[in-house]
Amino acid sequence: xxxxxxxxxxxxxxxxxxxxxxxxxxxxxxxxxxxxxxxxxxxxxxxxxxxxxxxxxxxxxxxxxxxxxxxxxxxxxxxxxxxxxxxxxxxxxxxxxxxxxxxxxxxxxxxxxxxxxxxxxxxxxxxxxxxxxxxxxxxxxxxxxxxxxxxxxxxxxxxxxxxxxxxxxxxxxxxxxxxxxxxxxxxxxxxxxxxxxxxxxxxxxxxxxxxxxxxxxxxxxxxxxxxxxxxxxxxxxxxxxxxxxxxxxxxxxxxxxxxxxxxxxxxxx
Amino acid sequence: xxxxxxxxxxxxxxxxxxxxxxxxxxxxxxxxxxxxxxxxxxxxxxxxxxxxxxxxxxxxxxxxxxxxxxxxxxxxxxxxxxxxxxxxxxxxxxxxxxxxxxxxxxxxxxxxxxxxxxxxxxxxxxxxxxxxxxxxxxxxxxxxxxxxxxxxxxxxxxxxxxxxxxxxxxxxxxxxxxxxxxxxxxxxxxxxxxxxxxxxxxxxxxxxxxxxxxxxxxxxxxxxxxxxxxxxxxxxxxxxxxxxxxxxxxxxxxxxxxxxxxxxxxxxx
Numbered sequence: 318x319x320x321x322x323x324x325x326x327x328x329x330x331x332x333x334x335x336x337x338x339x340x341x342x343x344x345x346x347x348x349x350x351x352x353x354x355x356x357x358x359x360x361x362x363x364x365x366x367x368x369x370x371x372x373x374x375x376x377x378x379x380x381x382x383x384x385x386x387x388x389x390x391x392x393x394x395x396x397x398x399x400x401x402x403x404x405x406x407x408x409x410x411x412x413x414x415x416x417x418x419x420x421x422x423x424x425x426x427x428x429x430x431x432x433x434x435x436x437x438x439x440x441x442x443x444x445x446x447x448x449x450x451x452x453x454x455x456x457x458x459x460x461x462x463x464x465x466x467x468x469x470x471x472x473x474x475x476x477x478x479x480x481x482x483x484x485x486x487x488x489x490x491x492x493x494x495x496x497x498x499x500x501x502x503x504x505x506x507x508x509x510x511x512x513x514x515x516x517x518x519x520x521x522x523x524x525x526x527x528x529x530x531x532x533x534x535x536x537x538x539x540x541x542x543x544x545x546x547x548x549x550x551x552x553x554x555x556x557x558x559x560x561x562x563x564x565x566x567x568x569x570x571x572x573x574x575x576x577x578x579x580x581x582x583x584x585x586x
Numbered sequence: 587x588x589x590x591x592x593x594x595x596x597x598x599x600x601x602x603x604x605x606x607x608x609x610x611x612x613x614x615x616x617x618x619x620x621x622x623x624x625x626x627x628x629x630x631x632x633x634x635x636x637x638x639x640x641x642x643x644x645x646x647x648x649x650x651x652x653x654x655x656x657x658x659x660x661x662x663x664x665x666x667x668x669x670x671x672x673x674x675x676x677x678x679x680x681x682x683x684x685x686x687x688x689x690x691x692x693x694x695x696x697x698x699x700x701x702x703x704x705x706x707x708x709x710x711x712x713x714x715x716x717x718x719x720x721x722x723x724x725x726x727x728x729x730x731x732x733x734x735x736x737x738x739x740x741x742x743x744x745x746x747x748x749x750x751x752x753x754x755x756x757x758x759x760x761x762x763x764x765x766x767x768x769x770x771x772x773x774x775x776x777x778x779x780x781x782x783x784x785x786x787x788x789x790x791x792x793x794x795x796x797x798x799x800x801x802x803x804x805x806x807x808x809x810x811x812x813x814x815x816x817x818x819x820x821x822x823x824x825x826x827x828x829x830x831x832x833x834x835x836x837x838x839x840x841x842x843x844x845x846x847x848x849x850x851x852x853x854x855x
Contacts, residue, residue: 379800381693383650383677383695400652412669424652424693433827438823439822439823441822489709531802533802535829537822555806556703557702558647577802577804577846579647581704584703
């Protein structure tokens with residue numbers, strides 16, 4: 318069997334059942350950050366892919382991940398527990414361990430978004446961006462060789478952000494396009510990876526690193542194929558801790574994901 | 587022993603160890619909503635009070651709660667599991683059950699906020715409100731007799747919001763003051779209750795109910811005593827699902843808590 322026809326996201330988040338509610342996975346080196354550790358969104362997606370095997374509802378609705386140790390690559394285990402399967406939603410836990418050391422613990426709720434009914438009233442606005450073909454690829458002008466996730470995801474920005482040019486501009490809000498580099502189209506679990514797939518916006522304050530403590534993502538609609546418009550903002554860096562809000566709209570201009578993470582920067586940043 | 591000298595929050599969130607990592611609690615009827623169910627923030631706080639007994643770090647940093655069934659009152663059990671106690675943070679799970687039916691599952695990380703060091707850079711601004719003594723008590727003009735939590739918390743608003751007067755104004759953002767009615771001062775775990783203590787802002791769209799699916803709160807600083815200034819906003823009600831962002835600043839004007847919940851309104855709203 319070869320995996321050459323599969324997308325990197327699907328290949329690298331797939332685990333194998335090895336017991337009741339237990340899965341084995343070889344965490345890929347294709348999703349590491351500048352720090353050389355596995356991306357938190359990637360680890361979250363692997364947990365969700367295992368958990369969804371045991372849940373009848375097709376769509377991720379809400380996932381909360383608490384990160385206990387730096388992200389690892391290589392052999393790991395995922396232990397799942399289904400807490401409740403209801404008519405409309407189902408909830409469960411997934412715990413990813415490496416050599417019995419817990420790396421991330423996830424609590425997630427699934428639903429069938431196609432069955433969602435009720436009112437719609439939106440005051441939030443999608444980013445106003447030039448079309449992707451009139452934007453630039455900010456990664457072209459930066460040395461991201463230490464990061465492998467940068468090879469899996471394509472970005473388009475109206476202009477190259479300051480910190481990509483080694484000249485942090487002091488902004489803590491940004492808007493851009495992204496998509497998987499290999500043509501893999503977004504879906505709810507993929508969105509849970511994508512909300513953590515970019516360099517933290519606090520890097521534009523001259524900060525050199527950031528470790529996620531907690532990340533929650535809500536999936537608001539099934540995304541349409543195509544480029545995704547993103548808005549990322551940090552309003553409060555306090556004594557080294559910062560939140561990052563990362564919202565995604567699909568190619569039709571519909572909000573599809575909202576996330577917030579709490580992270581910590583190095584004390585000497 | 588009497589509990590007359592203790593505050594309602596402390597009395598009603600205290601549980602009794604009944605086994606290894608298991609606690610018994612009689613969930614109070616003093617924290618019910620208009621729907622007659624126990625408030626979600628109250629249930630979250632009870633879970634956190636049990637879990638913190640097993641964790642050396644003094645301050646709640648981040649808690650994520652997934653709500654599986656409507657909130658109950660009366661006898662319940664809380665099962666805890668400590669996932670990791672690290673040098674800086676510690677993480678664990680708490681599950682609240684009633685007659686073996688799981689009501690809420692919580693994942694939480696604690697730290698010592700007094701030890702937090704590193705940069706501070708804040709672009710977010712505190713609400714601009716008249717002082718509490720020049721605001722009004724919106725509950726005076728509404729019939730909240732079906733709600734007992736309204737008796738535990740005092741509010742002050744610049745003017746009475748439309749939906750309190752039976753005339754929903756169509757806004758989905760509001761700012762106001764709050765505090766515990768009995769003089770109990772805020773602390774990190776109390777903030778986890780308070781971010782869920784008010785009528786959902788979507789009520790100003792004429793919506794009559796809302797059930798929390800997931801709530802995450804991040805504690806950003808230990809709060810100073812006194813009134814708390816709050817900003818609540820819903821940007822996206824989509825097919826019945828809505829987020830609610832609830833941020834709290836303390837009496838010194840410092841951001842102390844940020845929360846977001848995903849909730850669902852009745853299909854006929």
